[in-house]
Amino acid sequence: MGARVAGLHVWVEDLMGMAVSIHVRSDSDTASVATEKAVASCFADLREIDRMFSTYRDDSDISRMARGELFEADADPRVAEVAQACREAEVETGGLFSAHWQGWFDPTGFVKGWAVERAARTHLEPLLADEIAVGINAGGDLQLFTAEGREWQWTVGISDPHRQGEVLATFDIRNGAMATSGSAERGAHIIDPHTGLAAARGVASASVVADSLTRADVWATAAVVAGFDERSWVSKAGTQTGMLVADDGRVTRWLGSTVIETVVA
Incomplete structure (x- = not known):
């Protein structure tokens, strides 16, 4: 269509x-x-x-x-x-x-x-x-x-997992990919490979921007499994930027390998 x-x-x-x-x-x-x-x-x-x-x-x-x-x-x-x-x-x-x-x-x-x-x-x-x-x-x-050379960028909204229908933030992307994982849309469907149980470390949603959708998707899943308070993976993930939203409403953003902001609900 x-x-x-x-x-x-x-x-x-x-x-x-x-x-x-x-x-x-x-x-x-x-x-x-x-x-x-x-x-x-x-x-x-x-x-x-x-x-x-x-x-x-x-x-x-x-x-x-x-x-x-x-x-x-x-x-x-x-x-x-x-x-x-x-x-x-x-x-x-x-x-x-x-x-x-x-x-x-x-x-x-x-x-x-x-x-x-x-x-x-x-x-x-x-x-x-x-x-x-x-x-x-x-x-x-x-x-x-x-x-190349064209004046265009994609503006991508991040849904607020705690307020249905509201946009929590936006990312501007010229060339790249974004993937989002978490429990907000589909419940606790992501499994922690170490335990075989549903990941339960406080991430309502993880949005990852990378050059590649394959990489963004893998690291969005990994971020949910790692949990909101464990962000050491950010320095090695090779992503452009991203955002984690905790079950309790806290928000963390990063740019490249550096966590740049954590907001308490």
């Missing part, structure tokens, strides 16, 4: 159990044929990845591997790529993120950010040769691009 409003073109599809929208800022009020094709290809890639990695499909590679019907070496090569990336993320986060904590491979907490970034870089980023800016929003996680 496409929408056109004065140079802003938006397409939305229901993929991976959520609304995924692609946004193109253009000099033209009509999206070009090349742009339409790139958007269609991006959505097609995401549908293919979902068929491969969904734990809700009996015929996915991941489900077949869990049942012992398929080995990683015999699966689509992208499965091995994701498995290796998950192993690297587990080491980098000191075990705050893991796709193997149950004893088998479940990349559910990794593959969305990886898939969206991969599809966006393959199909959408090349559009910057002709468009002002392009971006994709997958359930609130975003990968955003702006053409």
Whole structure:
């Protein structure tokens, strides 16, 4: 589905159990044929990845591997790529993120950010040769691009987890990604790999801005597991900026590797 409003073109599809929208800022009020094709290809890639990695499909590679019907070496090569990336993320986060904590491979907490970034870089980023800016929003996680020399930046609002419908802060992003994790929207769904239990260290939401959505998504999850009062990971995460909101309303922001502000509720 496409929408056109004065140079802003938006397409939305229901993929991976959520609304995924692609946004193109253009000099033209009509999206070009090349742009339409790139958007269609991006959505097609995401549908293919979902068929491969969904734990809700009996015929996915991941489900077949869990049942012992398929080995990683015999699966689509992208499965091995994701498995290796998950192993690297587990080491980098000191075990705050893991796709193997149950004893088998479940990349559910990794593959969305990886898939969206991969599809966006393959199909959408090349559009910057002709468009002002392009971006994709997958359930609130975003990968955003702006053409060099163009006067445009994306303004992204952070929802207040304690006041429904209100914006707590905004981030301005020219090129980068943002991911948000926490208990505010979906309850205590993030698991602490060290205990196998729901993470319960006081983070209502963690929003992370990085160059890569894959990295932002991993570290947003890791931040929830680490907890509000443990922020030593910030110095090694390699993120641009971000915000933690505690269950009790406290807020911490950081810039690069430095925590710059903590506000008490």
